Amino acid sequence: MVFNPVGERGEGEEIVLVNPRVNKYSRKLVPYNEGCLSFPGINADVQRPDSVKVDAWDISGARFLVNLSGLPARVFQHEFDHLQGILFFDRMTEEVLDSLRADLKVLEKKYEDKTGLPSPEKIESRKRRKAAVGFGKS
Template sequence: MDILLLGNELLRQKAETVRKIGPGYIKIASDLIQALHDGDGVGLAGPQVGFMERIFAVHIHGDEARIFINPSIIETSQDTIKYEEGCLSIPGYYADVVRPKTIKIQAWNEKGRPFTLEASGMLARVIQHEYDHLDGTLFIDHISEAKRKRIIEKMEKAAVAKAKDKSAAPGIPERKA
């Protein structure tokens, strides 16, 4: 799976609801988990690989890999915490993002089984980050406009430079997971 990079319009589109979780979702889930491992990440959403359905994978250190299909965050804490985030679709760039400390989420797994999960700490943060991807929101949307513009400009310059080096048309390339 190729991970789409900042500038690809699919990253800004809202993912579609999964109508029926069939046997193919076991393969999709496996591919998402493999891509996030290959990219050395902790989470990856369908839209980041051009799969425009409401699914994401999370695998943080010390926990099992998890798949969330058609997730709904049903509860968030009033308490928030600031923590540095990055993204496989915006490689090499990080910024502090404020998010709720704890969440409660409902979703289905790749076998079509519903579950509810209460999460805190890093798991809650990664879930919220990936959940945002399903609505076309990136972590840079949670930071100041000035910081966001700097990151976008640097990514665009890097893409143009890479395109010139390869004698290809300018644009933001895809990243191999």
């Protein structure tokens, strides 16, 4: 995983984590208006642990631990979820998700119109995954 929590080209520093595992996460949950490049224009509150302790390897194969908090922790958790097959709306409350259904359907239709293919995953047929609040050891 490579990410830059600043999110602007030429700013900040890329963080490289090979085979990351979450060792610990804070019990303190914080909401944040989160978006996802996979769902352009869709933003909503997601609660996540404020900090995480991650065990990983660098690109040279050296093992290390890193403590992330604030925005870097949020970005890591979002991207780590992708590796686990979890999308950010899996972590939204049912109320928040309900407020986004129309927007998600618009994205599905746009995909179908541009590709001529059925959307690979429809919000209405997606089985609601109850994603755990935290991570635990993996």
